[in-house]
Amino acid sequence: MATESTTRIRPGRLLGDVIVSLGFCDRETVEDVVREARTAGRPMGQLLLEQGLIGSDQLAVAIAERFGLQYVSLETLRPDLAAMQLVSPQALRRLQAVPVGMRDDQTLLVAMVNPSNVLAIDDLAMLTDLRVEPVVVAPEDLETLLRRLNR
Numbered sequence: 001m002a003t004e005s006t007t008r009i010r011p012g013r014l015l016g017d018v019i020v021s022l023g024f025c026d027r028e029t030v031e032d033v034v035r036e037a038r039t040a041g042r043p044m045g046q047l048l049l050e051q052g053l054i055g056s057d058q059l060a061v062a063i064a065e066r067f068g069l070q071y072v073s074l075e076t077l078r079p080d081l082a083a084m085q086l087v088s089p090q091a092l093r094r095l096q097a098v099p100v101g102m103r104d105d106q107t108l109l110v111a112m113v114n115p116s117n118v119l120a121i122d123d124l125a126m127l128t129d130l131r132v133e134p135v136v137v138a139p140e141d142l143e144t145l146l147r148r149l150n151r
Contacts, residue, residue, distance in 0.1 A: 015045060018062045024054045056138040060113070064136035067115050072100075074141045079148075083108060086128050089149035095120040098145040103133055111137040111145055 016030040037044040048054045064071035083099040101109045108130040115134035
């Protein structure tokens with residue numbers, strides 16, 4: 001599913017540059033929001049969402065592009081129930097990540113909103129004794145997956 005198999009994610013371009021290159025916002029708007037985010041000490045992507053300048057799916061696509069990962073939506077994702085049950089729902093909620101399948105015998109695909117959360121990736125690798133490969137999902141899709149685990 002994802003393009004790289006690694007537990008260390010290296011960002012490429014800046015998120016604002018990716019958002020502009022994808023055509024989700026113009027450069028001037030992004031630069032204004034970046035300044036506002038710095039002043040407020042808040043994430044630029046969150047401010048773009050709150051101001052209605054981009055949607056959560058667009059932000060997830062931009063994050064995936066930035067990290068060289070795959071974006072998946074629940075419309076196309078068919079989570080593997082066995083993978084989802086490898087870690088307790090409580091731990092997954094704390095980590096904000098949900099295993100959704102296997103790339104191969106040693107690599108667990110994990111849906112995350114924030115693929116730069118190395119602590120969550122490392123914890124999942126430790127808990128499952130598998131390599132962890134993140135795929136990026138929108139926050140609403142992650143929440144839906146987490147709710148499914150509690151049923």
